[in-house]
Amino acid sequence: MPDTAAYSETEEKIFLAALEEFSRNGRQGARLQDIADRAGINKALIHYYFRSKDRLYNDVFTFVIRRYFLQMGETIRPGDSFETTLRDFVDRYIDLLDENPALPFFILRDIAEGAPMMSEKVGEVLLPHAGNIPHRFTESCERAARDGEIRPIDSVQTLITVMGACIYFFAGYPVLSAAIPRLKRQRRRFLRERKQHIVDIVYYGLKPRPEESE
Amino acid sequence: MPDTAAYSETEEKIFLAALEEFSRNGRQGARLQDIADRAGINKALIHYYFRSKDRLYNDVFTFVIRRYFLQMGETIRPGDSFETTLRDFVDRYIDLLDENPALPFFILRDIAEGAPMMSEKVGEVLLPHAGNIPHRFTESCERAARDGEIRPIDSVQTLITVMGACIYFFAGYPVLSAAIPRLKRQRRRFLRERKQHIVDIVYYGLKPRPEESE
DNA sequence: GTCTATATCTCGATAGAC
DNA sequence: GTCTATCGAGATATAGAC
Incomplete structure (x- = not known):
């Protein structure tokens, strides 16, 4: 749940309803009336608190993306082996997406429009605050290659x-999930296995292993 | 380029402009005026040829998805080793996406809206015509595991x-590309390497190989 | 701060001249 | 087939009472 402590109770109701409606229907598709209904307040209050639909969207987007970048920034610790870095990164990233189902669509929608919001936030939030996650990941990868932990594969x-x-x-x-029913029936289990699978396949590949020593 | 041979010249101009605008701005976000401007024709002509915005979207979506499914269906040949299957699949899939930059956004946007069009087309086009690509991929994967070519990893x-x-x-x-300039500067080269990388990392993993025999 | 009522505007759709 | 002009629905935004 977003930490919207700085908002009044009404503001927070509007904010959460807007987050939901914008994720489902996009910047254009979302309707202020639907947001007001979901929040259980009057439509005019949205303008009272947020001035316009555009500003409301901007506030919601900024909040969501900032939290996203900050949480991802915590996943990479400089001293770890690349196997640990990889495992933590995948674990945290999948949890984050699972806890915020709206997040991928929120971002992808913006990207489809030419990423006006994302490009703004990348410079404003990612680089200064989150310590440039991509750069830290590739650095960890390249150091591991120098140390012989992994093959010298392009880190990007x-x-x-x-x-x-x-x-x-x-x-x-x-x-x-429409084509593969068990994704829906056993979602939790499949997601747990998914984390292991990604680390396993990226680190060890599909080929049979000569000997197991783990 | 879409094969829109069945259309008149004006229809085709509208169709291509609509494809572009719908990809960028979505079903709701796209404006008929913008489509008309991009096509270099009058707004009323859209209604003359396609009746309504909804029908236009439907036509464009159906055309794009049908071609997508059909082209992907050609990638998997039953007799091949899984390494070959994997290589062909990745090669064809990346080429397809590269040739149709609007495609991922088109599909992802529909998915973000609850995938109303995709779920319809999956049943209507994917299953009967394209021979159920996911199923063929996983089958090839499982057979390779039985034959000992790869480890018995969850094929889904x-x-x-x-x-x-x-x-x-x-x-x-x-x-x-905003964070990593060479994606833009050397796009063709990066994409060529990307195909090799995916096959390599999925098949062999990151771990150093005991001996090279390829 | 919250509501009702209404103004303003955008956009899809249509009518009708050519 | 193509254009101009316009209608009408629906949405955002504002005015003003309480």
Whole structure:
């Protein structure tokens, strides 16, 4: 749940309703009347508190993205082996997406529009506050390659592969779960296995292992 | 480029402009005036040819998805080793996304809205015409595990990992390329390497290999 | 701060001239 | 087939009472 402590009770009701409606229907598709109904307040109050639909969207987006970047920034600790870094990153990223089902759609929708909000926030929040997560991930990857822990594989490619493997379950869920019923029936179990699978396949690959020593 | 041979010249101009605008701004966000401007024709002509905005969207979506499913259906040949299956699948999938930059956003946007169109088309096009690609991929994966070519890893997890690894480059491009300049500067080269990387990392993993025999 | 009523505007859709 | 002009629905935004 968002920490909206700085808001009054009414403001918070509007904020949470807006978050829900914007995620479902997008910036244009969302209706102020629906937001007001969901919040259980009058439509005019939205303008009283947030001035306009655009400002409301801006506030909601900024809040969600800031929290997203900050939480992801906590996943990478400089001293760890790359296996640990990878495991923590995947674990935290999937939990984050699972706890915020609206998040992938929120971001992807913005990206589809040319990422006006994201590009703004990348410079404003990601780089200064979250310590540039991509850069820290690739650094950890490259150090591990120098130490001989892993093969010298392009670290940016690896990052994109790992992030894609994590996010696609959530982004593709409505279609995937229609074709594969157990995603819905055993979602928790499948997600637990998903974390293990990604680390396992990225780290060890599909090939049979010569000997097991783990 | 879509094969819109059945359309007149004006229809085709509208169709292509609509494809572009719907991808960028979504079903709701797209404006008929913008579509008309992009096509270089009058707004009323859209209604003359396509009756309504909803029908236009429906036509565009159906066309794009049908072609997408059909092209993906060609990638998996039953007799191949899983390494070949994987390589062909990744190669074709990335080419397809590269040739149709609007495609990921088109699909993801529909999914964000609860996938009303996709769920319809999955039943109508994917299953009967494209021979159920996910099923064929997982079958190939499971047979390879029985034959000892690969480890007995959950084939559905593998499919989701591979698709996510392919699509995320395109879906995340506007943000990724802002943080990593070479994605834009050397796009063609990076994409070529991306195909190799995905097959390599999924099949062999990050761990150093005991001996090279390829 | 919260509500009702209404003004303003945007956009899809149609009518009708050519 | 293509254009101009306009209608009408529906949404955002504001005015003003309480």
